[in-house]
Amino acid sequence: MAKTSAVEKNKRRRKTVANQAAKRAALKATIMNQELPIEERFQATLKLASLPRDGSKTRIRNRCEVTGRPRAFYRKLKMSRIALRELGNLGKVPGVVKSSW
Numbered sequence: 212m213a214k215t216s217a218v219e220k221n222k223r224r225r226k227t228v229a230n231q232a233a234k235r236a237a238l239k240a241t242i243m244n245q246e247l248p249i250e251e252r253f254q255a256t257l258k259l260a261s262l263p264r265d266g267s268k269t270r271i272r273n274r275c276e277v278t279g280r281p282r283a284f285y286r287k288l289k290m291s292r293i294a295l296r297e298l299g300n301l302g303k304v305p306g307v308v309k310s311s312w
Contacts (some may be wrong), residue, residue: 218279231266
């Protein structure tokens with residue numbers, strides 16, 4: 212089996228989350244509905260547990276689009292602080308001006 216990078220894993224997780232979102236939401240709504248019988252809610256819990264783990268939105272990790280770095284991530288720019296600094300120094304990020312770095 213070939214090794215996959217963390218960036219590729221994250222892309223695969225995003226696709227899985229998109230595909231599973233409606234099904235997971237329906238099962239969660241069934242589980243939380245107190246008016247349904249306990250057996251039906253328990254069956255929904257089992258179905259939710261049998262779905263792939265990577266279908267959960269919490270499994271997605273924000274990663275830098277440039278380097279793939281998972282830490283110090285700026286959501287607005289979709290890059291890490293290191294990539295932001297390098298590209299900012301080169302003048303490749305619109306609206307970013309070099310100060311006294």
